[in-house]
Amino acid sequence: MHDADPSAAPDWDQPIRYIQRTHEWYDLLGYGNPYRYAHYLEVPFTPLARPLAQSRVALLTTAAPYHPDKGEQGVRSPYNAAAKFYQPYVGDSALDHDLRVSHVAVDRAHAVDDIDAWFPLRALRRAAAAGTIGAVAPRFVGVPTNRSQRHTLETDCPAVLDFLREDRVDCAVLVPNCPVCHQTMSLTARHLEANGIATVIMGAAKDIVEHVGVPRFLFSDFPLGNAAGRPHDAASQEATLALALRLLEHAPAPRTTVQNPQRWAGPPEWRLDYMNAARLSPEEVARRRAENDRIKAVAQGVRDATLAGR
Numbered sequence: 001m002h003d004a005d006p007s008a009a010p011d012w013d014q015p016i017r018y019i020q021r022t023h024e025w026y027d028l029l030g031y032g033n034p035y036r037y038a039h040y041l042e043v044p045f046t047p048l049a050r051p052l053a054q055s056r057v058a059l060l061t062t063a064a065p066y067h068p069d070k071g072e073q074g075v076r077s078p079y080n081a082a083a084k085f086y087q088p089y090v091g092d093s094a095l096d097h098d099l100r101v102s103h104v105a106v107d108r109a110h111a112v113d114d115i116d117a118w119f120p121l122r123a124l125r126r127a128a129a130a131g132t133i134g135a136v137a138p139r140f141v142g143v144p145t146n147r148s149q150r151h152t153l154e155t156d157c158p159a160v161l162d163f164l165r166e167d168r169v170d171c172a173v174l175v176p177n178c179p180v181c182h183q184t185m186s187l188t189a190r191h192l193e194a195n196g197i198a199t200v201i202m203g204a205a206k207d208i209v210e211h212v213g214v215p216r217f218l219f220s221d222f223p224l225g226n227a228a229g230r231p232h233d234a235a236s237q238e239a240t241l242a243l244a245l246r247l248l249e250h251a252p253a254p255r256t257t258v259q260n261p262q263r264w265a266g267p268p269e270w271r272l273d274y275m276n277a278a279r280l281s282p283e284e285v286a287r288r289r290a291e292n293d294r295i296k297a298v299a300q301g302v303r304d305a306t307l308a309g310r
Helices: 018-028 121-129 149-166 179-194 206-212 234-250 268-272 282-308
Strands: 056-061 089-092 139-142 171-175 198-203 216-219 256-259
Touching: 018 179, 018 206, 056 121, 121 234, 139 149, 149 179, 171 179, 171 234, 179 198, 179 206, 198 206, 198 234, 206 216, 206 256, 216 234, 234 256
Parallel strands: 056 139, 056 171, 171 198, 198 216, 216 256
Antiparallel strands: 089 139
16 A cells, blocks of 8 residues: 555545535534535537627626615625525626625635625726727626526526627626525526527536536636635736636537636635534534524515515
8 A cells, every 4th residue: 555645635625515515504404405406418508609809798797786774795794685686687887886795605704805706897898908808798787696496597597688688798707606606607507508698607616517507617616706716816817707708719519617727825725614514513503593594584575575676
């Protein structure tokens, strides 16, 4: 028997299995009935109709507009269900915006307040100015994170498609944040591709995106909430978007995944922290269960109010 190579990485230094991690987490909290993530065998694929340098590119996000009346919304603040949104929205791509991720389950322990790490609009505008893409679509689209796959497919995806058709979009870059966000954006990408719009997902939950099945996926092995590059690292963010755009133009077939070669700047042990049931004491489990019940009640109130306002 030979000793292991001392330069080899530890076994846990690999992409987090978010499906398994979330199932174990909610089982520990006592919910049972594990959530079934969407899973498809066939994947629609639309080749880019014209060179990227002549294409109009839309940006899709699961981040939410900041509302000062809805409590703390910093990236490390407690999960804020009051900041959630349940209908697709649009914003002017020519302007800067304050979009937050406090309403979804990003990796708060390793998060940094830098919108460019989860919303690469400024980088996309720079790509247009450099001639890498033809133009940024006049509007970006916010896509709600919804555990109901049926609602996403039957209501939200058609609404997003309508926005992109109105803006005469050729292709789209989709940037999810939390585990369910990755499912939402995967379902959205499939719908857009089936209707003639090429897509690429920039994400950090590899197992979820590949389980759903998408045409093109740029995987960055970073904590959730940093799919557009390392925070406060312009070179990382530029390189990450460049990889996504290259994949958008040159992917040969559906289910093409490219892994970002960049490593997270901090210690690799960050992978052991996110929703790790093994790290909770019984007292902490009880506290987390009570907090989760409160969050669900708040989120349901926001959803009910949204639907009533239609």
